[in-house]
Amino acid sequence: MTHSWTEVQALGVKAASGAGVPPAQALAFGAMVARHLADGGAETPIAAALRAPDSIVALALRVEKVIEGASMNASAVTVREADAGARALLFSWLSGLPCQTALTLADDTIIASLNLAAPSDRSRPDRVPLGPELQEQMQELAAKTYVPDSDASRSAGAGAGLMDLD
Amino acid sequence: MPLRPPGDVMRLARMGAMMPTRLSFLRVLLRRLCAERAQITRPVWSMTAAGHGHAVYSLDLSGHTYSLVAISTDLPADQRSDRVIATAWDAAFVLFDGVPSPDDIARIAENAPRQEAGRFSPRDLVLSRANKSVRMWNATVDALRAGGQPDATMIRDIGYLMRTTAVYGNGKFGIADRHVIAGRPGLDGPFAAEMLTVYLIRHFTLDLVQHVGQGRLEPGLARHLGIGNATGLGMAPFLVNHPVLLNNWMVARETALGRVRSIERLTDPEQAQFHALHVRAARHLSEWHVPAPDHNQVLRDLEAEWQAFQPHFDALDGPHPLEKLWQAAQAQSVPCQELVVALMLEPFGDLIDGLAECMGDPFGPLAAPFCGTDALRQAIEADWAWALTADYTQADACRRFWYVSAAKLEPRLGDRFAEPGAELETPLDIARRVAALYRDLPAGDGPVSDFLAQYPDHALAAFRVCVLSRYPYADIRDNLIAATCKPIDMLRCKLSFFGATKFDPKSDLWTRITLAQGAPLGDELTPENDDWWLPVLAH
Numbered sequence: 230m231t232h233s234w235t236e237v238q239a240l241g242v243k244a245a246s247g248a249g250v251p252p253a254q255a256l257a258f259g260a261m262v263a264r265h266l267a268d269g270g271a272e273t274p275i276a277a278a279l280r281a282p283d284s285i286v287a288l289a290l291r292v293e294k295v296i297e298g299a300s301m302n303a304s305a306v307t308v309r310e311a312d313a314g315a316r317a318l319l320f321s322w323l324s325g326l327p328c329q330t331a332l333t334l335a336d337d338t339i340i341a342s343l344n345l346a347a348p349s350d351r352s353r354p355d356r357v358p359l360g361p362e363l364q365e366q367m368q369e370l371a372a373k374t375y376v377p378d379s380d381a382s383r384s385a386g387a388g389a390g391l392m393d394l395d
Numbered sequence: 396m397p398l399r400p401p402g403d404v405m406r407l408a409r410m411g412a413m414m415p416t417r418l419s420f421l422r423v424l425l426r427r428l429c430a431e432r433a434q435i436t437r438p439v440w441s442m443t444a445a446g447h448g449h450a451v452y453s454l455d456l457s458g459h460t461y462s463l464v465a466i467s468t469d470l471p472a473d474q475r476s477d478r479v480i481a482t483a484w485d486a487a488f489v490l491f492d493g494v495p496s497p498d499d500i501a502r503i504a505e506n507a508p509r510q511e512a513g514r515f516s517p518r519d520l521v522l523s524r525a526n527k528s529v530r531m532w533n534a535t536v537d538a539l540r541a542g543g544q545p546d547a548t549m550i551r552d553i554g555y556l557m558r559t560t561a562v563y564g565n566g567k568f569g570i571a572d573r574h575v576i577a578g579r580p581g582l583d584g585p586f587a588a589e590m591l592t593v594y595l596i597r598h599f600t601l602d603l604v605q606h607v608g609q610g611r612l613e614p615g616l617a618r619h620l621g622i623g624n625a626t627g628l629g630m631a632p633f634l635v636n637h638p639v640l641l642n643n644w645m646v647a648r649e650t651a652l653g654r655v656r657s658i659e660r661l662t663d664p665e666q667a668q669f670h671a672l673h674v675r676a677a678r679h680l681s682e683w684h685v686p687a688p689d690h691n692q693v694l695r696d697l698e699a700e701w702q703a704f705q706p707h708f709d710a711l712d713g714p715h716p717l718e719k720l721w722q723a724a725q726a727q728s729v730p731c732q733e734l735v736v737a738l739m740l741e742p743f744g745d746l747i748d749g750l751a752e753c754m755g756d757p758f759g760p761l762a763a764p765f766c767g768t769d770a771l772r773q774a775i776e777a778d779w780a781w782a783l784t785a786d787y788t789q790a791d792a793c794r795r796f797w798y799v800s801a802a803k804l805e806p807r808l809g810d811r812f813a814e815p816g817a818e819l820e821t822p823l824d825i826a827r828r829v830a831a832l833y834r835d836l837p838a839g840d841g842p843v844s845d846f847l848a849q850y851p852d853h854a855l856a857a858f859r860v861c862v863l864s865r866y867p868y869a870d871i872r873d874n875l876i877a878a879t880c881k882p883i884d885m886l887r888c889k890l891s892f893f894g895a896t897k898f899d900p901k902s903d904l905w906t907r908i909t910l911a912q913g914a915p916l917g918d919e920l921t922p923e924n925d926d927w928w929l930p931v932l933a934h
Contacts, residue, residue: 233517234574235566252822253854286851293764293844293854300763327759348758353574355517375801376816382800382807 230364231356238263240359240367241275247370248282254289261318264325267354272363274314279370288315292322299343305331308339324351396653396718402781404645405872411884412730413891414737417744417928418647421590421894421910423751425927426744427581428594428920431457435598435917439500442467446607449504452595453494457580461520461588462491463595464503467603475526484508486557486599490521490592492571510561511803515569521592522570525557525600528623532556532604539608550619551682551932554897554909556600558623562589577757585640585755586893593910597622598917614916615933621912624895627905629805631885632797635823638862638869640756644892645868647754648736651747655739656718658746666711668742672928673708676738677701679929685899697730704731741928762865764857769840771857774864775833781872782826783833794878797821808882808904825859826874832856896929 242259250258262275278285291308298306310316320339323330329347333340376382403409415422439451447469453462466487474483487507491499499518506513510524531553535545564586565573576582582591601617612620634641661669680698685691707723710716717739724735740747765771775783785792796817800807811817822828832853837846847854863869874880881903890898895908913930915921 233566233569234572236569251852251854253858254851256855289854290844290848290851293847297764297766297842297844301766328761345763346761348761353572355571355575372801374799374819375804376798376807376809376819377801379815381814382809382816 230359230361232359234263234267234353234357237266237357237359240364240371243371243374244279244367245282245285245370247373248279248285250282250285254286257289257292257322258285260325261322263353263357264351265318265321266359267357268321268324270317270321271314272360274318276363276366277314278318279366284315288318288322291319292326295323295341296326296343296345299341300345305340305342308341309337310339311337325349396657398646398649398653401645401867402872404649405868405870407871407873407881407884409729409733410871410888411881412733413888414733415891415894415896415928416648416651416737416740417748418651418740418751418754419892419894420584420586420754421593421914422925422928423584423748424581424587424590425594425911425914425920426748426925428454428456429915429922429925431455431581431920432922433920435595435920437602438462438494440602440606442603442606444607445469446603449500450599450602451495451500452598454595456582456591459579459581460493461591462494463592463599464489464491464495464500464507465596465599466504466507468508470526472529475529481560482510482512484510484524484560485527486525486596488521488523488525488592488596488599489515489519489570490523490588490595492518492520492576511568513568517569517571517575519570520564520576520588522561522563522568523559523592523596524561525559525596525622527557528553528555531620535604535612536608539605539610539612542610544613544616547616547932550616552684553623554619554912555597555621555623556604557596558625558907559593559596560625561629562592562624564589577755583755584751585644590893590910593622593624594914597911597914601916614919618914618916618919619912619930619932621896621909621914621930624890624908624910625905626886626890626908627805628808628882630889631882632806632821632823634871634885634889635825635875637756638859639758639760639866641871642866642869643754643756647750648740649868651740651743651750652721652736654746655743656721657715658717658743659714661711661716665742666716669708669711669738672738672741673701673705675931676734676929677705678931679896682931683897687900690898690900693730697728697734700728700731701734704735737928744925760858760862760866762861764861765843765864767840768836768843768846771843771846771860772833772836774860775829775836778863778867779826779829779833779860782829782874785826785830785874785877787827787830787874787876791878792874793824793827793876795876795880797823797876811876822855824874824876825856825870827876828853828856829860832860 238259241262242255245255245258295306310319323341327349329344331342433454435452435454437452442448447467450465451462470485489503489507538545582588683694707720724732787793794811796809796811798807798816798819798821835850883900883903886906890908895910897909899907913927915924
């Protein structure tokens with residue numbers, strides 16, 4: 230089944246939040262998921278990352294360091310990652326940044342040139358593929374962020390008891 | 396002319412008093428439709444005498460054809476609810492990209508009435524639904540069937556035949572993402588597709604009531620029938636979650652105000668226009684009554700204040716007349732000031748309409764990170780001093796918590812000390828987070844990434860500080876989890892940018908509004924008809 234970009238990104242954010250990832254890193258993870266799947270990336274490393282939320286925080290920090298490096302120095306930043314799955318996610322994460330990025334992948338090394346002042350020129354597809362297993366995993370994690378109804382929320386929710394239908 | 400500082404503008408009390416302007420999104424869209432002399436066609440009309448069935452409306456906008464597919468159903472009275480938890484509505488709508496085939500219509504007719512439970516395609520641009528104002532609907536049908544016209548007073552007091560209870564865009568439930576249409580002229584502005592949908596729904600409601608009533612509405616009355624909307628908390632977090640967009644809306648509006656304040660002299664016709672607009676605004680206020688006593692009192696106070704402020708409109712023949720008018724307004728209430736802002740922008744389309752092109756956010760935040768924790772601290776002290784003064788351990792400074800309800804996956808607001816779920820709080824507590832970040836910053840300088848490695852929970856606050864340093868109107872400068880926080884102020888701000896009028900708050904959590912009241916009818920989309928700011932009943 231295919232989905233809109235926004236659906237996949239939003240589900241990625243909620244899944245990461247449900248896994249216990251802090252909000253900023255979850256937001257960035259969601260954007261990465263949409264970019265990664267839109268570019269034909271494998272679902273396996275996403276599923277693995279969601280099972281190990283610390284790895285998502287670590288990936289976010291590595292991206293932060295790349296951006297920090299780019300902001301201080303115009304030359305390319307080199308990132309080495311031995312694990313193929315984490316490397317793929319790192320590549321997609323950098324590729325999905327809102328700024329202009331030029332990435333080169335050689336063996337276990339990503340060479341990133343970022344222009345933080347210029348917007349990304351990457352296009353987005355109309356649809357993003359998302360397999361049922363990953364979707365289910367993400368939905369289960371996302372559900373952990375929802376608050377069940379209570380008597381208090383039902384009586385205090387917007388519009389509760391105030392429906393003067395005209 | 397310097398812009399009003401964000402510390403003044405981005406306060407909830409002021410945002411909650413904002414009025415629609417000629418930069419509001421529905422107004423921008425209608426201006427374009429009028430400039431292009433758009434023509435609405437109705438290629439499909441399959442309705443029973445009672446008004447149940449489906450219809451398709453199409454129009455060309457800047458080289459693209461868009462169609463509204465409208466599905467009207469027979470809704471039992473006991474199922475009619477404006478709440479987002481409703482599961483059935485009088486009518487459902489999809490704005491379709493192009494002209495739908497019979498198969499497309501059949502697919503939409505199957506899915507649109509199910510709304511969130513349906514599934515949609517990338518050619519479906521917007522999904523919406525609406526309920527009748529039963530009182531207005533029945534009165535109009537009865538009057539038309541009797542060969543007459545509905546009561547003008549009732550039209551003035553209600554203002555619409557149907558009200559939408561949700562208008563979904565940007566990828567929800569499988570519809571097209573925003574980026575699919577973001578580059579198209581006419582739909583490139585914020586919420587342009589949603590506003591086109593709303594305008595076509597209004598057109599449909601007028602058609603439908605005349606079909607069922609078997610008569611013609613007088614144009615003056617029809618024009619004053621807009622489209623209602625009931626909006627709750629679902630809209631509020633948007634302003635927090637889209638900081639660059641919020642910044643761009645505000646910058647455009649404040650830049651427009653700055654340009655107008657700089658005008659050196661007004662011509663005689665311009666002065667006359669200011670007088671006329673003051674009178675129109677006074678009439679609009681006199682026609683704007685709401686049931687809630689506290690909100691109605693605000694309106695009555697504003698009505699009286701507006702009349703008392705009138706003499707300042709007699710002193711517009713000297714140098715820098717609008718700066719003087721603006722300075723005089725500074726002694727008035729915040730609602731009066733915001734009404735003055737909206738009025739001052741109205742006559743100067745040539746000067747400010749181009750700013751509407753800067754109100755989108757096609758790129759996302761392009762904010763370079765701080766080079767070190769010292770710079771981060773300095774930015775907090777410069778831009779967030781207001782956030783550092785609160786004691787967030789006090790109950791009333793953190794009483795509220797935002798969350799997503801499991802029942803409908805919609806934003807809600809709870810009482811941290813009376814309701815379960817605070818541990819699942821949605822991070823709209825930006826002020827508290829920035830204050831916590833500030834407390835934990837090290838005494839010495841160092842890379843922000845090293846700091847965030849130690850404190851990953853502070854990454855969101857660090858990001859917001861970074862964004863605000865580049866986009867000064869990006870954050871609401873109030874504590875959004877304080878007991879005193881009124882979400883209705885956030886709704887008013889956003890809805891005023893949509894172009895809403897006749898705000899009718901039902902509580903601090905939701906409001907009814909009217910859109911497109913006074914807007915040109917479907918056969919009146921010509922340039923001379925872009926004059927419907929703060930509509931008054933012309934009957």
